[in-house]
Amino acid sequence: MPIKYPSARAGLEGVNGDSTAPVAEKPGVDPEAAEVAGLDALELQPRKDKGALGKRIWKSTWPKVLAIAIVLLIWQITVWSEWKPIYVLPSPTTVFTDLGNVITTGDFWDGVRVTMTRAFTGFLLAVVIGTIIGALVSQFAPLRAAIGSLITGLQTMPSIMWFPLAILLFQLSESAILFVVVLGAAPSVANGLISGIDYVPRTWLRVGQVLGMRGFAKYRHLILPASLPSFISGLKQGWAFSWRSLMAGELLVIVPGALSIGVRMQQARDLSDSSLVICYIIVVLIIGILIDVLFNAADNALRRRWGLLSN
Amino acid sequence: MSLLQQKTGSVVRLENVSKSYGDLLALDRVSLTVGQGEFVCLLGASGCGKSTLLSLVAGLDGITGGTLDTGGRKVSLMFQEAALFPWLSVRGNVELPLRLQGVSRPERRQRAEELLGIVRLGGFADKRPHELSGGMRQRVALARALAQNADILLMDEPFGALDAMTRDILHDELERIWREQQLTVLFVTHNVREAVRLGDRVILLSSRPGRVIEDYPITHERPRRIDSPEVAGQAAEITDRLRAEVARHAH
Numbered sequence: 001m002p003i004k005y006p007s008a009r010a011g012l013e014g015v016n017g018d019s020t021a022p023v024a025e026k027p028g029v030d031p032e033a034a035e036v037a038g039l040d041a042l043e044l045q046p047r048k049d050k051g052a053l054g055k056r057i058w059k060s061t062w063p064k065v066l067a068i069a070i071v072l073l074i075w076q077i078t079v080w081s082e083w084k085p086i087y088v089l090p091s092p093t094t095v096f097t098d099l100g101n102v103i104t105t106g107d108f109w110d111g112v113r114v115t116m117t118r119a120f121t122g123f124l125l126a127v128v129i130g131t132i133i134g135a136l137v138s139q140f141a142p143l144r145a146a147i148g149s150l151i152t153g154l155q156t157m158p159s160i161m162w163f164p165l166a167i168l169l170f171q172l173s174e175s176a177i178l179f180v181v182v183l184g185a186a187p188s189v190a191n192g193l194i195s196g197i198d199y200v201p202r203t204w205l206r207v208g209q210v211l212g213m214r215g216f217a218k219y220r221h222l223i224l225p226a227s228l229p230s231f232i233s234g235l236k237q238g239w240a241f242s243w244r245s246l247m248a249g250e251l252l253v254i255v256p257g258a259l260s261i262g263v264r265m266q267q268a269r270d271l272s273d274s275s276l277v278i279c280y281i282i283v284v285l286i287i288g289i290l291i292d293v294l295f296n297a298a299d300n301a302l303r304r305r306w307g308l309l310s311n
Numbered sequence: 312m313s314l315l316q317q318k319t320g321s322v323v324r325l326e327n328v329s330k331s332y333g334d335l336l337a338l339d340r341v342s343l344t345v346g347q348g349e350f351v352c353l354l355g356a357s358g359c360g361k362s363t364l365l366s367l368v369a370g371l372d373g374i375t376g377g378t379l380d381t382g383g384r385k386v387s388l389m390f391q392e393a394a395l396f397p398w399l400s401v402r403g404n405v406e407l408p409l410r411l412q413g414v415s416r417p418e419r420r421q422r423a424e425e426l427l428g429i430v431r432l433g434g435f436a437d438k439r440p441h442e443l444s445g446g447m448r449q450r451v452a453l454a455r456a457l458a459q460n461a462d463i464l465l466m467d468e469p470f471g472a473l474d475a476m477t478r479d480i481l482h483d484e485l486e487r488i489w490r491e492q493q494l495t496v497l498f499v500t501h502n503v504r505e506a507v508r509l510g511d512r513v514i515l516l517s518s519r520p521g522r523v524i525e526d527y528p529i530t531h532e533r534p535r536r537i538d539s540p541e542v543a544g545q546a547a548e549i550t551d552r553l554r555a556e557v558a559r560h561a562h
Contacts, residue, residue: 043444225398306397307441
């Protein structure tokens with residue numbers, strides 16, 4: 001076969017140097033195939049070197065370390081200024097010594113276990129309920145007209161408002177806490193799914209049509225995967241709401257025998273043990289951050305797969 | 312009517328097909344036949360309803376009047392955007408039509424491998440769509456369309472968003488695949504040279520409403536080059552006709 005675009009190929013060889021030229025000059029290789037392969041090679045971006053792992057970790061860590069250091073410093077300065085007596089606002093050293101002692105006790109981990117069990121049960125229940133409601137609302141127009149705005153309304157409602165009713169309905173029980181946790185988280189989950197389904201790009205829907213997707217297959221192969229990013233944001237927000245509701249619940253609804261983190265914190269307050277109260281605040285904060293890191297990891301992994309991240 | 316059509320059977324037949332959206336008449340009594348194995352380009356300025364025509368043939372939209380007959384043949388459609396699904400690998404995208412047809416996993420894998428070979432992307436099966444260039448994505452979309460095993464391939468400005476160099480090479484590729492796979496193609500474009508470079512026939516549509524105003528047979532020998540004097544000459548002739556049509560809308 002004659003070379004069709006001698007000038008074009010010469011250009012490619014010139015630009016790409018060693019990598020494509022030998023391929024093109026091999027006897028028996030189809031020059032058209034070489035053109036296509038050469039163009040592909042040129043258009044693919046070379047992989048960027050992200051640098052050593054240690055360096056990358058340090059780059060993302062030092063701002064956090066600095067921020068914590070500044071907070072501790074301000075706290076220590078406030079203590080030194082004797083704005084409040086030392087037994088009301090203890091110094092960081094006291095608090096972290098106490099924290100170190102508390103987390104080495106089995107009692108503390110029992111409390112964490114009680115709280116986390118509640119959090120996960122409540123969250124999972126909210127995910128199931130929210131997903132079902134979201135799917136139904138996005139499917140049936142009258143249902144959307146009926147409760148679409150109600151879902152958003154529920155989402156903005158402070159969950160602590162539900163506790164008086166929950167206590168009347170379920171007394172001081174696990175169910176009362178679960179009730180409020182689910183009410184706090186389910187609307188966010190439902191909304192995430194609804195907006196995910198609503199904003200599936202039109203071109204993808206047309207492709208689905210061309211490929212003959214209908215009914216269940218359309219959901220399985222197009223709608224659900226396409227709405228995943230939005231659904232994950234919904235889950236993340238739902239988790240945040242359920243975690244807040246749970247903490248409020250643990251302070252208000254004290255179930256006999258269940259010594260959760262909230263109950264332990266309340267006890268510390270009753271004993272005017274400021275240091276211990278601050279310990280539990282730190283514990284709740286750290287748990288919140290850890291779970292958030294998990295959600296972000298899932299979110300980033302998805303974005304990387306989809307090519308929505310630039311790195 | 313071209314000679315080619317007389318000797319082969321027609322796979323798409325439109326007779327006086329009209330399409331209106333409310334008061335707006337998009338297509339007005341369009342008659343058109345595409346023969347088995349023919350490469351037909353639809354050419355027109357904005358508002359000629361060429362994309363509408365493809366949607367009708369693809370069955371995505373219903374006609375308002377006339378007869379549209381594809382003889383129950385399977386139709387596949389490619390767009391200007393590759394519209395690959397980002398949650399699937401290149402292989403997964405090509406396998407998707409096969410999955411929907413209920414083809415078994417090993418068979419699917421083998422067929423996808425073949426199709427990616429046809430579009431010369433054999434080594435890219437495990438990549439994600441975003442890792443490919445625009446031209447490569449469009450080739451994956453072509454492989455996905457071929458996986459549908461359709462009798463008629465409709466293409467709606469598939470190379471419109473690509474740079475000239477890539478487009479040139481993809482013209483060669485499409486011509487080769489069309490020949491090797493014995494496809495029937497109905498190709499929409501607003502690029503006159505592209506139409507002459509690729510088509511056995513170029514159908515010129517008027518704008519608002521869309522009507523067939525010319526049917527040019529293109530008889531230059533293949534493989535053609537977009538910058539050959541024959542292609543350029545015929546393109547100039549068609550461009551003049553198209554400009555005259557556009558000028559008609561000045562008032």
